[in-house]
Amino acid sequence: MQRLDKFLSEAGAASRRELKAILKTGAVRVNGRVVTDGATKIDEAKDAVTLSGNPVAAKRQIVLLLHKPAGYVTSTDDPRDRTVMELIPEEYRRLDVVPVGRLDKDTEGLLLLTNDGALQHRLISPKYRVEKRYYARHEGTASPADAEAFQAGLVLKDGTLCLPAKLRSLGPGESEVTVTEGKYHQVRRMMASRGLPVTYLRRDREGFLTLEGLPRGALRELTAGEYAQLAAELAP
Numbered sequence: 315m316q317r318l319d320k321f322l323s324e325a326g327a328a329s330r331r332e333l334k335a336i337l338k339t340g341a342v343r344v345n346g347r348v349v350t351d352g353a354t355k356i357d358e359a360k361d362a363v364t365l366s367g368n369p370v371a372a373k374r375q376i377v378l379l380l381h382k383p384a385g386y387v388t389s390t391d392d393p394r395d396r397t398v399m400e401l402i403p404e405e406y407r408r409l410d411v412v413p414v415g416r417l418d419k420d421t422e423g424l425l426l427l428t429n430d431g432a433l434q435h436r437l438i439s440p441k442y443r444v445e446k447r448y449y450a451r452h453e454g455t456a457s458p459a460d461a462e463a464f465q466a467g468l469v470l471k472d473g474t475l476c477l478p479a480k481l482r483s484l485g486p487g488e489s490e491v492t493v494t495e496g497k498y499h500q501v502r503r504m505m506a507s508r509g510l511p512v513t514y515l516r517r518d519r520e521g522f523l524t525l526e527g528l529p530r531g532a533l534r535e536l537t538a539g540e541y542a543q544l545a546a547e548l549a550p
């Protein structure tokens with residue numbers, strides 16, 4: 315259930331300010347009946363809303379997959395740095411998409427953005443155990459003992475306990491790290507705690523989604539099939 319005025323403004327029918335006046339004129343109908351009170355609760359999945367006889371569709375829910383370049387902060391607004399929102403075309407920004415979780419300014423790779431609040435929450439929540447896989451270049455070489463420590467659940471220098479994670483050495487100075495949570499600077503701090511400071515970090519995978527075919531700086535909308543799969547995998 316949602317307020318009628320919120321539904322209309324989010325659908326782009328009119329600005330919040332204009333809406334009051336529009337509602338007063340009787341131009342808005344819910345299931346055929348004139349409604350003049352913007353506070354009226356509607357069920358956006360069931361109720362038919364019209365403005366001057368034209369159906370008003372709910373805001374389209376979308377998930378975007380961005381290949382974030384280094385140098386952008388994951389924020390909707392920043393006084394100093396460029397934000398990832400500058401990489402999002404206006405047609406999507408108008409739908410109020412926000413980043414799902416965070417990649418550091420220097421981290422590249424897969425970043426999802428969405429206006430689906432429930433999905434956003436589940437993607438971030440450690441409860442849903444969505445795997446995030448990173449490619450890391452670092453000093454030193456990861457050993458089997460490091461992998462075992464990751465698997466057991468690392469304790470970081472400040473006492474933070476991490477959920478079990480995977481560390482796969484790809485050779486000297488290169489590893490793949492898979493985590494199911496998103497603590498601040500998590501991968502960098504995990505690697506540093508084992509004496510393997512990270513010099514380059516890229517997220518390659520989140521759940522079943524990858525960067526395949528997407529150049530750095532580019533983005534695409536998830537297909538209806540991908541969106542449905544994601545929602546199904548993250549069903550409560």
Ligand code: URA
Nearest residue numbers: 418421499500501502
């Ligand atoms: N872990 C980090 O340390 N940085 C990121 O950007 C993502 C995960």
